[in-house]
Amino acid sequence: MIKVAxxxxxxxxxxxxxxxxxxIKEGEAVALIGANGAGKSTLIxxxxxxLDYKGTIEIQNHDIKENSKFSxxxxxxxxxxxLFYDMKTVNILDFFGSIRGVDKKRINDLLNVVxxxxxxxxxxxxxxxxxxxxxxxxxxxxxxxPVLILDEPTSNLDANARGDFLNLVKEHKDQGKxxxxxxxxxxxxxxxxxxxxxxxxxxxxxxxxxxNLATSLGMKxxxxxxxxxxxxxxxxxxxxxxxxxxxxxxGSGVYVEVAEGKKLAPLEKLIQGHIPITDFTVQExxxxxxxxxxxxxGN
Amino acid sequence: MxxxxxxxxxxxxxxxxxxxxxxxLYTFCFSALAxxxxxxxxxxxxxxxxxxxxxxxxSLINLVLxxxxxxxxxxxxxxxxxxxxxxxxxxxxxxxxxxxEIFVGKFLGIxxxxxxxxxxxxGLAGLGVAIRxxxxxxxxxxxxxxLSALLAACFLSIGFLVSVYSAKASKAIGISVFLWxxxxxxxxxxxxxxxxxxxxxxxxxxVLALLNPAEVFKIASVxxxxxxxxxxxxxGVYAVRTFGQQGVFYLLFSIMILWxxxxxxYAYLVFTRFRKEEK
Numbered sequence: 001m002i003k004v005a006x007x008x009x010x011x012x013x014x015x016x017x018x019x020x021x022x023x024i025k026e027g028e029a030v031a032l033i034g035a036n037g038a039g040k041s042t043l044i045x046x047x048x049x050x051l052d053y054k055g056t057i058e059i060q061n062h063d064i065k066e067n068s069k070f071s072x073x074x075x076x077x078x079x080x081x082x083l084f085y086d087m088k089t090v091n092i093l094d095f096f097g098s099i100r101g102v103d104k105k106r107i108n109d110l111l112n113v114v115x116x117x118x119x120x121x122x123x124x125x126x127x128x129x130x131x132x133x134x135x136x137x138x139x140x141x142x143x144x145x146p147v148l149i150l151d152e153p154t155s156n157l158d159a160n161a162r163g164d165f166l167n168l169v170k171e172h173k174d175q176g177k178x179x180x181x182x183x184x185x186x187x188x189x190x191x192x193x194x195x196x197x198x199x200x201x202x203x204x205x206x207x208x209x210x211x212n213l214a215t216s217l218g219m220k221x222x223x224x225x226x227x228x229x230x231x232x233x234x235x236x237x238x239x240x241x242x243x244x245x246x247x248x249x250x251g252s253g254v255y256v257e258v259a260e261g262k263k264l265a266p267l268e269k270l271i272q273g274h275i276p277i278t279d280f281t282v283q284e285x286x287x288x289x290x291x292x293x294x295x296x297x298g299n
Numbered sequence: 300m301x302x303x304x305x306x307x308x309x310x311x312x313x314x315x316x317x318x319x320x321x322x323x324l325y326t327f328c329f330s331a332l333a334x335x336x337x338x339x340x341x342x343x344x345x346x347x348x349x350x351x352x353x354x355x356x357x358s359l360i361n362l363v364l365x366x367x368x369x370x371x372x373x374x375x376x377x378x379x380x381x382x383x384x385x386x387x388x389x390x391x392x393x394x395x396x397x398x399x400e401i402f403v404g405k406f407l408g409i410x411x412x413x414x415x416x417x418x419x420x421x422g423l424a425g426l427g428v429a430i431r432x433x434x435x436x437x438x439x440x441x442x443x444x445x446l447s448a449l450l451a452a453c454f455l456s457i458g459f460l461v462s463v464y465s466a467k468a469s470k471a472i473g474i475s476v477f478l479w480x481x482x483x484x485x486x487x488x489x490x491x492x493x494x495x496x497x498x499x500x501x502x503x504x505x506v507l508a509l510l511n512p513a514e515v516f517k518i519a520s521v522x523x524x525x526x527x528x529x530x531x532x533x534x535g536v537y538a539v540r541t542f543g544q545q546g547v548f549y550l551l552f553s554i555m556i557l558w559x560x561x562x563x564x565y566a567y568l569v570f571t572r573f574r575k576e577e578k
Contacts, residue, residue, distance in 0.1 A: 048393045073395040083386040085311065098307050099394050 001026040001147060001178040002047065007055035009042055009202075016042040017053065018202035026146070029179040031193035031210070035291050039202040040182040041080075044151050047180070048077055059147060073100065076140030080152040082132050084124035089116055089135055092124055093142070100143040110138040114168065130161025137168060148172065150181035154188065166191060186287045189213075198294055206294060214260030214285055217293055220245070221260055222283040225267070226253040231275050238273040239266055253280075260285070300403070304396050308404025309411070316374070316412035326416035329366050333359060333420035337427040355428050356443040359421065360520045363447045364513055368454040369479050371413055375458020376475035378405050379570065380465035398571045406459060406563065413451045417444065442523040446516055449555045453512040454479075456562035463570040486511045501537040508534065509551075512558040519551035 002024040009017040017039045024030050032040040046053045049064045049072060057064045064071040084092050093107045111117040114134040119127060127135065133153060140148055150169065154162040170192060173179050183189055189196055190210050198206035208216055227235050235254050239247045244266055246257040256266045263282060270277055285293075316322050336358040379402075382388035391401065421444045428440075458475055465471035481489075490507050493499065499507070508514040518535065522544065538547045 045389075050389050050392055069395040069397065072393065075393070077390075077393040079386075079390060079393075081386070083390060085315065085387060095307065095311060096394060099304060099396050 001028070001060060002180060003056070003058040003061075004043070004047065005056040005058075007043070007046055007053050007057060009039075009046055009051060009053040015202050017046060019055075020202070020204055022197065022204065022207075024178060024180060026178055027176045028195060029173050029181070029193050030195045030197060031189040032180065032182040032197050032199060033184075033189060033287065033290070034199035035295065038199040040199055041151055042202075043199070044149055044180070044182060047149060048072070048075065073143060074145050075147045075149055076137075076142070076145040078133070078136045078140050078148070078150040078153045080155055082136035084132070084135070086123055086125055088121050088123055089127065090120040092135065093138060096139045097142050102142045106142065110141055113141070114138040115164075128161070129156050130158070130164065133157060133161070133165055134168065137165070141172070145177075147178045147180070150179070152182050152184060155184060184287050186285065186290060189287075200295065213290065217290065219260055219285045219290065219293060220257040221263055221285065223256050223258060223263060223266060224250060224253055224281045224283070225256065225270065225277055226279040227270075228276055228278065234273070235270055235275045238269055238275065242266075242269045244269075300397065300399050304400040305404040305407070308396075308401055309408040312378075312405050312408025313412050316409060317415075322370070322374075322412065322416075325366065325370050326419060329362070329416055329420045330423055332362050332366075333424040334427065336362060337424040355424050356440045356520070357524050359424060359447075360443065360517065360524075362420075363417075363443075363450065364483060364517065367413070367417065367447055367451050368483055368513060369476075370416075371451045371454035372458040372461070372475040372479050373472060374409050374413070375406075375455040376461045376465070376471035377468045378409060378459060379462040380471040381468040383465075384467050399567070402459075402567055402570050406455065410452060410455055413455065414448050417447050417451060421447070439524045443520050446520050446523070446552075446555070449552075449559060450512065450516045452559035453516075453555055453562075454482075456559050456566065460562040460566040460569075463566045482511055482513045486513055490514070501533055505534050505538055509554055512555060515551050515554050515558070519548060519555070522548050522551070 002022070004020055004022045004024075007017055007020045008015070020039075020043060022030075032043065034040055042051065045051045047057055047059075047064065049057075049068050059071045059074045062071045062074070085095070087095065090107065090111065093110065094104075097103075097107050108117075111120050114137055116131060116134055116138065119131060124132065124135070133156075137153075140150075148169070153169075154165055157165060166188060169179065169181075173192060179192065181188075181192065193210050196206070196208050196210050196213055197204045198208075213219075214221075225235065229252065232249060232252075232254060236247055236249065239254065239256055244256050244258065246255070248255045258265055267277060267280065337355050339358070379388065382391070388401075392398065421440075425437075425440060457478060458471075461471050461474045461478070465474065490504065490511075493507060494504050497503075508518065518538070521535070522539075541547075542550055
């Protein structure tokens with residue numbers, strides 16, 4: 001669906017995208033992750049035809065440079081911070097709908113889909129961040145394009161708006177849309193992506209399934225086990241004997257590090273050893289720790 | 300280029316301009332001043348060969364020279380730079396629309412709204428003259444309206460050229476105001492200064508005047524309104540004697556068209572061909 005072949009983009013002497021080759025299949029959801037300046041947004045802008053580049057990019061076998069208009073008609077784009085003309089919501093949809101040759105019925109349907117029917121007469125400047133992002137998504141869906149490209153779409157949203165927005169994207173992904181998105185949040189990647197591309201200095205240095213990401217990187221999860229005061233020493237002994245790494249006392253409990261996918265193991269061992277566990281918390285890997293890990297280990 | 304997309308951008312641009320408070324204020328001021336000019340210009344009888352429509356049009360020339368280039372060059376200046384600065388241009392370009400459609404649509408949309416305010420000002424003043432008896436030839440008045448519309452196109456083109464090179468609207472406004480000062484305020488002084496400093500002949504002074512679209516408009520407007528071209532001074536006399544009254548008008552009219560087309564064409568090329576990227 002999206003073919004990126006040996007794409008290179010330079011800004012002066014700075015190599016923003018360096019010989020990237022990727023093939024994103026129909027219906028696949030691919031996440032672009034990496035530190036700021038890794039080249040994620042630049043690659044997205046190349047795919048959208050906004051930047052000139054070396055190499056080839058094709059959407060459904062149509063070259064974005066040679067057949068720019070048609071290729072763009074196959075893409076729905078949601079930017080990080082959508083900026084609209086100061087018009088009413090319905091007029092903005094109508095404007096972009098006219099560019100994409102969409103009728104009024106589709107516009108009304110989309111207002112319902114993204115939950116903006118009650119706000120259709122509000123000016124874009126009167127919409128909240130979440131509403132603006134949903135409007136942007138509705139614009140992206142106008143011509144029902146097979147490809148959705150989202151550039152850090154939830155970075156300016158609060159938790160509720162983020163959840164609503166991600167559900168909306170997931171629904172369309174499940175309906176068969178090809179999705180390419182960049183994100184700084186690991187939970188979004190786990191929730192949406194079929195594949196993760198890690199970019200560093202303009203290159204894709206890791207191509208992995210999200211469920212294998214932490215494992216393949218050897219990432220650890222920290223578990224804080226709350227144990228009665230008199231049994232903490234026994235718990236530490238059992239965990240050390242069973243070969244768990246980084247076991248340490250932590251106030252009223254024990255900290256233990258385990259590999260991703262092995263979170264239950266220390267709890268099972270302690271229960272088998274008749275150690276009562278009052279409570280526990282799990283500290284998952286964040287995107288920052290993933291990025292730091294890859295940057296440090298050069299994976 | 301799809302006319303449907305050009306029309307869409309044109310409609311959006313015209314709608315935005317008509318809602319813009321600065322544009323409304325400008326149109327109101329221009330129309331109010333045009334009526335004021337009408338009031339003063341119809342107080343006496345014939346002055347220097349002008350009366351009725353002719354005198355009103357002659358009085359409006361100075362108003363046009365001050366207002367139209369300023370609004371046209373500034374609106375043109377911010378047309379693309381503002382969209383580039385606030386990020387709406389790359390977003391628009393992520394849709395199936397080309398840069399050439401955006402450029403032409405924007406230019407026509409803004410030009411139509413400026414023409415609307417010109418027509419409103421001249422229309423109200425013309426209506427006033429007609430109500431008061433309508434002395435003088437209306438053809439000269441209509442030609443002045445046409446020349447004013449052309450002047451707007453010239454300065455809008457220059458504004459667009461500024462805009463395609465500017466990453467920020469504030470920079471575009473600064474350059475536009477400087478150019479307006481250069482063409483309108485310093486234009487006469489520049490010609491006079493150069494003439495004295497370099498001891499130029501009449502022919503050279505005439506050529507120098509042709510380099511400024513505002514000067515060209517001024518000379519052409521006076522020519523279409525006055526049967527006595529001597530009021531243009533020695534340069535006017537030289538021009539009329541060399542090319543004939545009609546010949547000078549056609550020459551000036553052609554130069555104004557060139558002033559509208561050349562910056563437009565160059566700005567179009569820069570925006571659509573030379574500057575391929577919109578970050």
